[in-house]
Amino acid sequence: MGSCAVAACAVFAAAPVFAADDDRPVTAEIGxxxxxDFASFDNDGRGTPNKDDTEVRRAWLDVSGKLFVVDYKMxxxxxxxxxxxxxVYLSRSFGDAGRLTVGQFKQYFSLDDRTGSNYGSFLERGNAGTSLAPLYRLGASWQANPGDFTWAASLYSLESIDAWQVKGRAAGGRATWAPxxxxGDVLxxxxxxxxxxxxxxxxxxxxxxRIRPRxxxxxxxxxxxxxVDFSAGRDTDVDKWxxxxxQVRGPWSWQGEFSGATFDDGLQRGKVLAGYGMLSWFVTGESRGYDRRTGRFARIKDIRHTAGAFELALRYDQMRGDQHLVGLPDLRDGSTEAWTLAGNWYLRDxxxxxxxxxxxxxxxxLADVTVDRTRAVTGRLQFDF
Structure with a gap:
């Protein structure tokens, strides 16, 4: 990854110098x-029960803007x-050709993961979004938005600023089409x-x-x-997709994803498959927002009533994994599934x-038994700026 960063910095250095918009070379905006969050559980008698709890799930601050010839975000x-x-990155637009980003940023994997936590219809993403998506990694990427398409490709380290113990390297990308x-009318x-x-x-x-969804x-x-669990100290190759x-049709929207990963450390192999389907309905008539430049859902706009907007959503989410020594029967074969009914009250956007x-x-x-059944009521008060 060091050579990628050096090459990217060289591109930045070679770019012509120009002032930022309205002649200010440096700008900053705080967000x-x-x-x-809270959670209350109805546990069955198997295993250790989950405890009712509250938490500050996220307390994020960011500063972003222009720094002479580049954009930045921290x-x-x-x-x-x-x-x-x-x-934590620097980026530079090259017009219609695309944008170069260098630093730590969220990798380009799946609609569920790329949709920000401020804009999802549920408190948590699905199993694949929470356990397979690469999340924030150090690397370099190129993104472009030609017409109805978006595409992004990146080379990245498996390290992040806060998880430097994870060693390895990777490449990934994502492409979308929304014609x-x-x-309020999205495919x-x-x-x-x-x-x-x-x-x-x-x-x-x-x-x-390890892949261990909640x-x-x-x-x-x-x-x-x-x-799956590949923690024996052998180099492990992982392929994900x-x-x-x-689709969005006025106040209705529906979406689904089918995701998977294979694992191979030379002695053992594993496979994970996941899928979800969801349906959303804005009772008050609004539509889910969609950003065509990045191919993901965004903030809702034009709330119609002074009391706010109300959304109902339903999701079924399933994930299955198996693992075995090469040439031998499965050591592990398990699955998890969940139904989630959501109600969202947007007092403001x-x-x-x-x-x-x-x-x-x-x-x-393998044993053909249910090992856990849990019901939960979870909630969140959310504010962003």
Whole structure:
């Protein structure tokens, strides 16, 4: 990755110098988000019960703007025990040819993951979005938006500013097509893929490589089921992909994705498949916002009533994983699934209250038994600026 960063910096240095908009060479704008969550659980008698809890899920601040010939963004989350870096990058537009970005940024994988947490219809993304998406990584990318298409490709390290123990390198990209003509009338198709090469996961201080979704929300740690585990210290190759489909028709929208990953450390192999389908309805008549430049859902606009907008949404989400020694039967075969009913009250376009009702179930398919069944009520008060 060092050579990529050097090459990208050379491109920036070679670019002609020009003043920023309205002749200001340096600009800055402050933004942020605050998500306050709660969860209440109805656990079954199997395993350790999840505890009812509250949390500051996100407390982000960011500054962005122009720095002479480049744009910049610095973003951090202050919600945990330590400050965690999010987007920290420099970028430069080259007109219709596209945009170059260097630094730490969210990788380009799946509609669910690329849609920001401020704009999703549910408190949490689906299983693939929370456990397969590469999230924030150090690297360099090129993005473009020719006509009805978007595409982005990146080379990145498996390290991030806050997780330098994860060693390895990767490449990935995403392309979308959205030919619909107007707001409230959207057809979206997309595909994304990534190849990640992990160095010795689980050895020499490196964290293990595990897929363990939380089926009943972010606070449902006791309901996690390990679908694959590659933590024996052997180099592991991972191939990921996702297929995207979504439509918006006035107050109605629906979307689904089918995602997967394969794992190979030379001695063991694993496979994960995930899919979800969801339906959303704005009872008050608004439409989900969509950003055609980036191929993802965005802020709703033009709230029609002084009391705000109200959205109902329903999602079914399923994920299955298996793992085996090469040439031998499965060591592991499990699945997790969840139904989620959501109600979202948008008091303003940047202020909303969210409530989710979740029914989740985990199965050990080798033993053909249900190992966990959890119901949850989760909620969030959300504000962004």
């Amino acid at each position: 942020g988000r605050l998500h306050l 973003e951090a989350d202050f919600s945990g025990d330590r400050v965690e870096a999010k987007d 619909s003509p107007a707001a 979206h198709l997309g595909v994304s893929a990534a190849r990640e090469l992990y160095d010795n996961p689980g050895a020499s201080g490196a964290p293990g490589l 089926p009943a929300g972010h606070l449902s740690d006791e309901s996690r089921l390990t679908l 996702s297929l995207e489909y979504a 940047n202020l909303r209250f969210m409530l989710n009702l979740i029914e989740s179930r985990n199965r050990d398919r």
